[in-house]
Amino acid sequence: MNPPVVPGNRPLTPQQKDGLAWVGRWGGRDVVLAIDLTESVGLNDPGRLHLRQIIEKTLTKGDTVHILPFAMTVRSPVVFEYQGPADIPKILEAVPMNAGTEQGTDIMCAELFVYRYLAQLNQDRLHNQQPIKNQSVIWITDAPLNLPQGQADQWIEVPTSVCGLADTPEAQERSQWFVALPMQQRSIQPGKFQLTVVDVPATVQEFCTPKPGGGDICLVDAYLRGQLGWQILLVSVLGVVVLGGGLWFAVHWLRQQIPWSDKQSSLNWLASNFAPILRVNSICPMANWHHSVVSPTLPDGASKCALPVGVERKPPAKPIANLGITRNRCFFLLGGRRSHTWAGGRARQGRLSFS
Numbered sequence: 001m002n003p004p005v006v007p008g009n010r011p012l013t014p015q016q017k018d019g020l021a022w023v024g025r026w027g028g029r030d031v032v033l034a035i036d037l038t039e040s041v042g043l044n045d046p047g048r049l050h051l052r053q054i055i056e057k058t059l060t061k062g063d064t065v066h067i068l069p070f071a072m073t074v075r076s077p078v079v080f081e082y083q084g085p086a087d088i089p090k091i092l093e094a095v096p097m098n099a100g101t102e103q104g105t106d107i108m109c110a111e112l113f114v115y116r117y118l119a120q121l122n123q124d125r126l127h128n129q130q131p132i133k134n135q136s137v138i139w140i141t142d143a144p145l146n147l148p149q150g151q152a153d154q155w156i157e158v159p160t161s162v163c164g165l166a167d168t169p170e171a172q173e174r175s176q177w178f179v180a181l182p183m184q185q186r187s188i189q190p191g192k193f194q195l196t197v198v199d200v201p202a203t204v205q206e207f208c209t210p211k212p213g214g215g216d217i218c219l220v221d222a223y224l225r226g227q228l229g230w231q232i233l234l235v236s237v238l239g240v241v242v243l244g245g246g247l248w249f250a251v252h253w254l255r256q257q258i259p260w261s262d263k264q265s266s267l268n269w270l271a272s273n274f275a276p277i278l279r280v281n282s283i284c285p286m287a288n289w290h291h292s293v294v295s296p297t298l299p300d301g302a303s304k305c306a307l308p309v310g311v312e313r314k315p316p317a318k319p320i321a322n323l324g325i326t327r328n329r330c331f332f333l334l335g336g337r338r339s340h341t342w343a344g345g346r347a348r349q350g351r352l353s354f355s
Helices: 014-024 045-058 085-094 107-127 169-180 220-256 263-273
Strands: 029-036 064-070 078-081 134-141 184-188 194-200 322-326 329-333 340-342 345-348 351-353
Touching (some): 029 107, 045 085, 064 085, 064 107, 078 085
Antiparallel strands (some): 134 194, 322 329, 329 351, 340 345
């Protein structure tokens, strides 16, 4: 059994609020129908129409409906897990449309009960590692809501309510829930009563305890890691895939721009644009000359480098290729895609090799 909920001892950070709001997007909504049963309220036809609209038009699959009739005390809740339109007749049948026999409404204790009840629902979900929910309360009453602590005498029906006095624990807790729960309120008056909708975004109470050795033991961060861990992993994997695909596309596009029309223009293009570093093996000591190429293997098994016919030997202005010798094979890395054939060897996928 989970412990009773109390207002948190540490405020939530903006990041924690955002994380809880994200979790609340998938958990449905708690909808509390808090209906005053005193004769002074008496739901009229417009009031019944508004209530029916709320039930028929706003509920979605996954919502939980809590019916809480109240007067001097709050009755036990009647709960429905809404699965679809087939549940609407059962919910409407359970809503008390007629006034009860009680005289007077202790609205301040009703507020304490309802807001503590909502906080307990989400706090239980936190302890059980279940998605929390956004919450709404539909108040149908002629009593004033949100009276300040210590001003119970402003409501003539129960001027000495224990939940509205200045220094009682109940009154202090009621005021704390007004601060702990981020409420947004809207009202209309279809008759002698007011219909007020109070929306409470998905939230829980952060409770931290110092631990031996330093630091604190808190609830919310561990809960968010459990709820959002798979979503963070999924986003990370998708990010890596998108980044890798973009990098591959960029490299592929750049390679397509290289004009490999023939050997001489390829060499000239490399010299004027990229000028890659030329590594020289001791077997080809003259391979660092401008426009030098590798000659076929000599009969004695040695390799040497020679100049093409009609090209003068001169020091290079820029190194133009990456040359290496492996046993009796000299290869010339060009990095192109098209195949070219010329005397003494062949080029394939940017490599000129001699056997």
